Amino acid sequence: AAKAAGKNCVRSSGAALDRLVDRRARLARDLPSAIADGALTLVYQPVVGVADRRVLGLEALVRWEHPELGAVPPDEFVALAEDDGLIVPLQRWVLRTATTALAPLLADGHDLQLGVNVSIRHLQAGCLVPDVAAALADSGVPPRRLMVELTESVLMGTDDHVEDDLRALRGMGCVISLDDFGKGHSTLARLARLPVDVLKMDRAFVAHIQDDPRSAALVRSVVELGPVLGMDVVAEGVETAGQLAALREVGCRYLQGFLLGAPVPAAQLPGVLAGFDPAVLDHAVPSHV
Numbered sequence: 706a707a708k709a710a711g712k713n714c715v716r717s718s719g720a721a722l723d724r725l726v727d728r729r730a731r732l733a734r735d736l737p738s739a740i741a742d743g744a745l746t747l748v749y750q751p752v753v754g755v756a757d758r759r760v761l762g763l764e765a766l767v768r769w770e771h772p773e774l775g776a777v778p779p780d781e782f783v784a785l786a787e788d789d790g791l792i793v794p795l796q797r798w799v800l801r802t803a804t805t806a807l808a809p810l811l812a813d814g815h816d817l818q819l820g821v822n823v824s825i826r827h828l829q830a831g832c833l834v835p836d837v838a839a840a841l842a843d844s845g846v847p848p849r850r851l852m853v854e855l856t857e858s859v860l861m862g863t864d865d866h867v868e869d870d871l872r873a874l875r876g877m878g879c880v881i882s883l884d885d886f887g888k889g890h891s892t893l894a895r896l897a898r899l900p901v902d903v904l905k906m907d908r909a910f911v912a913h914i915q916d917d918p919r920s921a922a923l924v925r926s927v928v929e930l931g932p933v934l935g936m937d938v939v940a941e942g943v944e945t946a947g948q949l950a951a952l953r954e955v956g957c958r959y960l961q962g963f964l965l966g967a968p969v970p971a972a973q974l975p976g977v978l979a980g981f982d983p984a985v986l987d988h989a990v991p992s993h994v
């Protein structure tokens with residue numbers, strides 16, 4: 706919606722631009738109280754292992770239901786929080802809420818890893834490591850259960866302390882993943898140097914795996930590159946049985962997307978975990994495999 710509005714305001718006169726500016730100002734004004742008053746929630750999406758045939762992980766995704774503007778997309782308000790110095794309190798809330806939701810699932814015997822999206826600005830602010838440590842200590846979640854997801858843009862900075870902090874998180878036992886991989890401009894040299902455990906392949910490649918041979922070739926390359934660098938590869942945005950079949954064919958072992966499971970509130974997780982049907986992984990495999 707924000708993008709559409711952004712395009713429109715180039716052509717139309719002041720009104721659309723005013724609305725856009727109003728919306729931004731409004732969201733910026735309301736975000737601090739949303740963080741404090743519980744207007745933010747988290748939903749959790751399963752990550753499925755092909756070989757294990759079960760849900761191996763959950764990704765926490767933040768939601769904001771604005772009382773008047775309705776659902777605000779996370780990309781929009783995370784960017785706004787980054788610009789307005791609200792990213793640290795936002796991320797602290799996300800880390801605490803997600804680890805608190807994971808603890809009872811672990812206590813019930815579920816063997817799961819929790820992915821939390823983290824902003825590079827939080828890292829640059831210098832308090833990501835202590836904030837992660839505090840969330841883990843307070844919830845009792847073991848560090849190896851937490852996967853810190855950073856977008857590929859971390860690779861573009863030349864900041865040394867980014868790397869130091871990633872190493873510190875890893876040293877604590879956390880898992881580091883590079884999100885939306887393939888979308889940015891990482892060089893192989895930089896990628897090989899970074900302390901990263903998991904590559905999450907951008908869903909744009911998955912979306913075109915069947916109709917665009919170049920996307921298919923890229924997916925195959927990333928799936929093959931991962932192990933060379935000692936990294937697991939997760940395909941994001943798996944929506945159809947055909948995409949799943951194509952991903953299995955190239956040997957992708959970890960899958961996330963609406964086909965495997967939509968993001969749900971924490972209260973629904975026990976049901977989702979109990980009800981996961983591994984048959985979803987089979988019905989799509991082409992007969993010649």
Ligand code: C2E
Nearest residue numbers: 766767779780783799822823824884942943944962963964
């Ligand atoms: P992401 O980390 O790459 O998260 C995956 C996004 O893909 C989510 O969008 C998810 O709902 C969506 N998705 C999952 N499966 C499918 C599918 O099969 N098809 C399609 N088309 N989409 C699928 P969402 O929740 O809108 O989040 C968008 C982005 O906002 C996230 O991308 C992440 O970069 C950011 N974000 C979300 N929560 C947080 C957070 O707590 N902190 C930070 N810093 N960023 C967050």
Ligand code: MG
Nearest residue numbers: 764822854884
């Ligand atoms: Mg993510």
Ligand code: MG
Nearest residue numbers: 884885905941
């Ligand atoms: Mg992603």
Ligand code: MG
Nearest residue numbers: 780856884885
């Ligand atoms: Mg994304």
